[in-house]
Amino acid sequence: MLRHTTLFFSSLFFLLGVILGLTGRESLTQSSVHAEHMTASAVDQMYRQLAVAQSPLGDGSTLLSQIASVTTPSVVHIQSERQSKTGGLVEETGSGVIMTSSQARTPFVVTNRHVIADAEVYDIRIQLHDGRTIHPTEVRADEKSDVAVMMIDEPNIQPARWGDSDTVNIGHMVLAQGSPFGLSQSVTFGIISAKGRRSLRLGESSDVINQDFLQTDAAINPGNSGGPLIDLSGRVIGINTAIASNSGGNEGIGFSIPSNLVRYVTEQLISHGKVRRAYLGVKLDPDFDLETAQKMGLDRVRGARVVDVYKNTPASRSGLIIDDVILYFGGVEVLDENHLINLVSLTSVQTSVQAIILRNGKRQTIPVVLGDRDDLEQRSEAPKLNDWRSR
Numbered sequence: 306m307l308r309h310t311t312l313f314f315s316s317l318f319f320l321l322g323v324i325l326g327l328t329g330r331e332s333l334t335q336s337s338v339h340a341e342h343m344t345a346s347a348v349d350q351m352y353r354q355l356a357v358a359q360s361p362l363g364d365g366s367t368l369l370s371q372i373a374s375v376t377t378p379s380v381v382h383i384q385s386e387r388q389s390k391t392g393g394l395v396e397e398t399g400s401g402v403i404m405t406s407s408q409a410r411t412p413f414v415v416t417n418r419h420v421i422a423d424a425e426v427y428d429i430r431i432q433l434h435d436g437r438t439i440h441p442t443e444v445r446a447d448e449k450s451d452v453a454v455m456m457i458d459e460p461n462i463q464p465a466r467w468g469d470s471d472t473v474n475i476g477h478m479v480l481a482q483g484s485p486f487g488l489s490q491s492v493t494f495g496i497i498s499a500k501g502r503r504s505l506r507l508g509e510s511s512d513v514i515n516q517d518f519l520q521t522d523a524a525i526n527p528g529n530s531g532g533p534l535i536d537l538s539g540r541v542i543g544i545n546t547a548i549a550s551n552s553g554g555n556e557g558i559g560f561s562i563p564s565n566l567v568r569y570v571t572e573q574l575i576s577h578g579k580v581r582r583a584y585l586g587v588k589l590d591p592d593f594d595l596e597t598a599q600k601m602g603l604d605r606v607r608g609a610r611v612v613d614v615y616k617n618t619p620a621s622r623s624g625l626i627i628d629d630v631i632l633y634f635g636g637v638e639v640l641d642e643n644h645l646i647n648l649v650s651l652t653s654v655q656t657s658v659q660a661i662i663l664r665n666g667k668r669q670t671i672p673v674v675l676g677d678r679d680d681l682e683q684r685s686e687a688p689k690l691n692d693w694r695s696r
Contacts, residue, residue: 372480372539373492379403379465380482380532381414382432382489385424397421400483400532401431401455402541405464408575411442411456412464415571416531417546418446418453431455432489433462445574449582449650450515451546452562452570465533468540470563473497473519481523481545481559483532495523502560503643505547515570517647518560519543525559534561543567569651582650583675586618587611587625589642601630602666608632609645623673625662632668633661649675 343351381401389395399420405412414431421429421444432438441455473479474497481493499520521534525545534543543561573580590597590610598606608630614620625631631639635658639645652658654677661670 368537369480369494372535372537373482375539376465376480376482376533376535377490377492378434378463380434380490382484382487383414383416383420383531384430384432385421386428387423387425397424398484398487398528399530400489400528400545402482402531402533402544403457403462403464404467404541404571406572406575408572409456411458412462413571413575414441414455414457415544415567416453416455417544418448418451420531421453421455422446426455429455431457433459434490445578447570447574447580449513450562450566450570450580451513452544452567452574454571454574466540467564467568468536468538468542470519470542470565473500473536473542473563475499478537479521479523479542480535481521481525481529481532481561482535483525483529483545485524485526485528487528491529493524495521498522498558501640501644503641503647505560515566515647515650516643517563517566518546519563521559521561522557523559524557525561529559540564566651581654582678583652583654583656584619584678585625585645585649585673585675586615586620588613588615589645591642593642598630601628601663603630603663606641608639608663609642619673619676623660623671625660625671625673626664628664630663631660632663634658635660650678654678 379402381403383397383399383401385397385399387395387397397420399416401414401416401420403412404415426441426444429441429444430438431441437459439457439459442458443456444453445456446453477497479495479497481495483489483491485491485493497519502518502520503516505516505518519534519542521543523534525548527548529545530547532545533541534545536542542564544564544567545559545561547560548558570580588611590612593606593610595606597610598604601610611620611625611627611629611631614625614627631645633639634645634648635652637648639648652675654675657672657674659670660673661668663669
């Protein structure tokens with residue numbers, strides 16, 4: 306494991322050096338000198354050159370250090386305690402990041418809900434960068450996205466800044482910050498490995514419906530949950546939430562909630578105390594395959610196929626019918642049924658959205674006015690929110 310990690314970072318920094326080297330900067334020296342054959346004066350000269358030289362790797366290293374120095378004061382270590390169902394004491398550790406909002410009177414800490422789930426505010430300890438330990442004044446959480454905000458009222462703190470996760474692409478370099486295994490103020494480095502990871506069953510994420518994870522190979526371990534994923538502008542573009550691992554430790558596959566999703570949820574929690582989710586009122590096909598897609602006139606599997614339309618819902622009122630394939634929703638191409646679930650539930654209630662559908666081999670545009678999910682869940686025929694096959 307250690308050898309693989311060493312080889313990975315060696316290769317990564319070599320690649321970084323090659324890329325930055327394309328700027329045309331000269332290398333430190335044109336000759337290859339072996340240390341065992343160098344004279345004392347040559348060694349002194351080489352150290353003097355190293356002290357003043359500008360190298361691609363040195364520039365990259367300085368940039369990462371600058372990012373860490375500006376963001377680390379915003380990252381916190383979290384410890385919480387709660388009673389288990391058997392009456393025992395359960396301790397959780399995780400991370401968080403201090404943020405601000407025009408909707409909030411005070412700064413707040415963003416973290417994963419599962420880090421502080423079912424804990425009272427006085428059983429949650431937030432350790433700041435400078436060693437202060439505080440308690441939140443209020444906690445608001447959203448189970449369906451695994452996001453929580455903890456309001457704090459403390460002077461002399463440094464909030465981080467949001468980035469735009471929609472502009473992050475595969476291959477972009479990122480830093481993960483937090484407290485892996487309780488080691489606070491830790492920083493790791495990697496790239497975005499994939500985007501739009503959905504339908505994941507990763508521990509606490511099993512019941513999360515708003516899944517649109519960024520995948521990264523930056524080392525994420527137990528205790529990193531709730532900590533920020535940072536881009537090379539020093540901005541938060543994700544909240545680290547889970548790892549895919551057989552051993553329980555980092556194996557190069559970690560997942561972060563995109564910042565745009567987190568920001569939407571936090572603004573809803575601050576403004577309304579909960580997240581108001583819109584709904585469409587359809588049941589979608591979770592097994593939509595190539596054979597079915599081709600029969601419906603598609604060249605590949607795309608969109609979300611409707612297999613049922615619930616009565617007196619936005620879907621029924623808009624004229625959606627069974628076997629419609631929703632290709633675009635609000636101008637966004639629908640990749641699959643879970644992608645559509647995410648798009649709908651994170652759209653404001655009562656919003657009118659243009660949906661492009663495929664019906665009988667022809668495209669049509671249908672306007673849909675979305676309803677409130679809370680109203681739907683009060684109806685007996687409505688699909689359950691944690692039923693992944695019914696939306």
